[in-house]
Amino acid sequence: MSRALFIHGPNDARVAPFNLREGRPDEVLLDVAAVGLCGSDLHYYKDGGIGAAVIKAPFVPGHEFGGFLCEDLEPLGLPKGALVAVDPNKACGHCEWCHEGHFNLCPNVEFIGAPPFDGAMTDRIWVPKSQIVPLPAAFDPLEAVMLEPLGVAIHAVDLAKPKLLERVAVLGCGPIGLLVIQVLKAAGAGEILACDPLAHRRDTAKKIGADKVGASVAEIVEWSAGGCPLTLEATNSPVGFRDAVTATRIGGRVVLVGIPDGDTYTLPAADARRRGLKIKFARRMGEVYPRAIALVAAGKVDVRSVVSHTVGLEEAPAVFAALAVNAPGYIKALIDPRA
Structure with missing residues (x-):
């Protein structure tokens, strides 16, 4: 019998036997190679849900994953045993938002690893054949897993539309913030000013290319002489929106990527209004896997x-427990069910 990690409610994660359901004609079975522990998984663990996606029964998280095909996948020319990635977002394809190309915003989505749809923190999973992403032969399970969070970062930068050599602030140097920094550099952004309260995350941000990294938004304001023209916020803080406003100069742009603890932002309205800021919210990703792979x-x-x-x-x-309390040394954790 399979085993899986179940979240039962706030701060309650347990590994237990898992009955793998029967597959459907449009699905393929995967041996899970690895699965990432995402910030949204952590919100399910800490808060018991995100907005309307509430855990009502023990639920298996995990939407960042790769796996080995348990059978040949003829339409894609993939043999049994091939390593593949999986796009967890199965939009309906019929609603007005899908017709407008906003598949990441589809209200009828079946999203692997979001309640009530069990995810990949187990050893085997059935997934829609249409969600399989073929990979270059040189890719390994870690790279397969990380394509999904990288896709989130690409989508955020797409929304931000950084100008060539434009100075950018990045708030939060967790997994998404660190990937955003790297995508910004690939997109031709200029000086990147980042901040995070955790020293080990600041160190990593420096290593991967941030020009200056501080412990608070106040340092970004000082370095930029009043704020940057563009800010991407990738924290889990209820004051993340407020700090993004503080980091952005008059007439600037803000892209909010993070999900705040408690699902609530704290924001004094006057400061944002008086700066005339343009605000965008990022949710999941668009059709970005080819660029992520590239x-x-x-x-x-x-x-x-x-x-x-x-x-x-x-x-x-x-x-889960360590990440929930920001334990030293943790950034991104992967789970290998084969270990």
């Missing part, structure tokens, strides 16, 4: 720099 294959984004831990399934509850 960036990794070309060495323009180093996804390995973001991964700090790889553990087996039985160790996963302890990793």
Whole structure:
């Protein structure tokens, strides 16, 4: 029998036997090679849900994953045993938002690893054949997993539209913030000013190319003489929106990528209004997997720099607990069900 990590409610993650359901005609079975522990998984663990996506019964998270095909996939010319990535977002394709190309915003989406749809923190999973992403032969499970968070970063930078050599502030140097920094550099942004309260994340941000990294937004304001023309916020803080406003100069742009703890922002309205800021919210990603693969294959984004831990399934509850309290040394954790 399979085993899986279940989130039962706030601060309650357990590994237990898992009955793999029957597959459907449009699905293919994967042996899970690795799965990432995402910030949204952590919100399910800490808060019991995100907005309307509430855990009502024990639920298996995990939407960042790669796996080995358990059978040949003829339409894509992929043999049994091939390593593939998976796009977890199965939009309906019929609503007005899908027709406008906003598949990431589809209200009828079946998203692997978001309640009530179980995810990949287990050893085997059925996934729609249409969501399979073929990979270059040289890719390994870590790279397969990291394409999904990299896709989130690409989508955020697409929304931001950085100008050539434009100075940019990045708030939060967790996995998404670190990937955003690298995508910004690949997109031709100028000086990148970043901040994070955790020293080990600041160190990583410096290593992967941020020009200056501080512990607070006040340092970004000082370095930029009053704020940057563009800010990307990738924190889990209820004051992340407020800090993004503070980091942005009059007439600037803000892209909010992070999900705040408690699902609530704290924002004094006058400061944002008086700066005349343009605000965008990022949710998941668009059709970005080909670019994510190309960036990794070309060495323009180093996804390995973001991964700090790889553990087996039985160790996963302890990793959830450690990340929930910002334990030193943790950035991105991967779970290997085979370990």
